[in-house]
Amino acid sequence: MTDSQPRLSFEFFPPKTSEGKEKLIKVRDEVNEFEPDFFSVTYGAGGSTRDNTKGVVTQFKNDGISIAPHLSFGGDDEDTILKLLNEYKFFGVDRIVALRGDLPSGMGGQQQLVYANELVTFIRQHFGSHFHLEVAAYPEIHPQAKSYSEDIGFLKGKFDAGADSAITQYFYNPDAYFFFIDKCSKAGISKPIYPGIMPIINYRNLTRFSDSCGAEIPRWLRKALENYGDDDASLKSFGVDLVTELCEVLLENEAPGLHFYTMNQTEPTAQIVKNLGLVPVE
Numbered sequence: 639m640t641d642s643q644p645r646l647s648f649e650f651f652p653p654k655t656s657e658g659k660e661k662l663i664k665v666r667d668e669v670n671e672f673e674p675d676f677f678s679v680t681y682g683a684g685g686s687t688r689d690n691t692k693g694v695v696t697q698f699k700n701d702g703i704s705i706a707p708h709l710s711f712g713g714d715d716e717d718t719i720l721k722l723l724n725e726y727k728f729f730g731v732d733r734i735v736a737l738r739g740d741l742p743s744g745m746g747g748q749q750q751l752v753y754a755n756e757l758v759t760f761i762r763q764h765f766g767s768h769f770h771l772e773v774a775a776y777p778e779i780h781p782q783a784k785s786y787s788e789d790i791g792f793l794k795g796k797f798d799a800g801a802d803s804a805i806t807q808y809f810y811n812p813d814a815y816f817f818f819i820d821k822c823s824k825a826g827i828s829k830p831i832y833p834g835i836m837p838i839i840n841y842r843n844l845t846r847f848s849d850s851c852g853a854e855i856p857r858w859l860r861k862a863l864e865n866y867g868d869d870d871a872s873l874k875s876f877g878v879d880l881v882t883e884l885c886e887v888l889l890e891n892e893a894p895g896l897h898f899y900t901m902n903q904t905e906p907t908a909q910i911v912k913n914l915g916l917v918p919v920e
Contacts, residue, residue, distance in 0.1 A: 645832060645895025646674045646916055647706075647805075650902050652690035661902065662694070668904045670703065672911050673918045678735050678772075678897075681708040688714075692725070699729045706733035706772065711752035719757075720764060733770040736761060736801065755792070758799040773797075775804040775831050777818035778811075781852030790818075790825050797829050804829065805897045807853055808836035810880070812887045814854070830894040835885060837898065837906045838877025841866070878906045882913040889914070 648669050653659045666677065679694045681687060691707055698705035707726060711719060726734070738754040754773050761769055773796040776789055783789035793804065809815060815833055822831060836853075838844060841863045848855050855863075859880075866873035885896055896916075898907045911917070 644889055646672060647676050647678060647897045648674050649678045649899050651680045652687045652694045654690060665902055665904045669908055672916060676704040676706050676733055678706040678708060681710060695731060696729060706735050708735040708737055710737040711757055727768060735772040737774055755795040755799040758796055758801050762800040771801045773801040773804045775806045777806050777809050777814045778854050790821055794825055794827050797827055802829060804831045806831060806834045808834045808899060809853060810859055810884060811856055812884055816891060832895045832897050833888050833893050834897045834899060835881060837881050837910060839901060841873060874906055878909050882910050885914055
């Protein structure tokens, strides 16, 4: 990407099967034609996908692709995380998405959750400025936050600990993002906050996931999506138009870039990026 273009990144999850791994590489190569600044790869609760995540990181780096692994303490101790970070540095990784992880099921009450600001502090203490550290932000408030101001305070704590930028949870109301950015600015946050974008692929999956993570699907949008019933083609077409318009509004109002949650699929993310004109000039 050139300096005049918004930052572009794509998120994957680590596949569990050989077929899934083959598909991921195919999808990666297809969307890599847009020359994103980096890809990211998620990390399961308590490091439950640690080896799969590391496998994706290793393959991407071997193929010359910029990759940012997600990382959290969860159920892991500091020695385990330090070892993994040293391996990532050895692989040539220079970007980490630092998160407050969840403990894996069955470990409730056994260990205090370690928050993202503590992970950021830990990484800075051991690696200085080697890693660009991304953290998570929640325009519609983290589901466990007691108040809007408290949640922004937590985000400021991550930046104060040394985070470089943030990626938001997805949303469909651009005003939520702009209001959030304004409040962050008034709280003294000046680092870039990149909107997370979730293309609409499957209505039932989207509503189930949104209800569990606290991302709001506006009532009018729920009703519109419900109307398509089993007409997946029409739903996806509507979703492409809707999310393209969302991204246009964000970029026109100076959002610094876009981070797409691809769900390990080329479409509809690729079509949205093309609609936005974020295609490298030959």
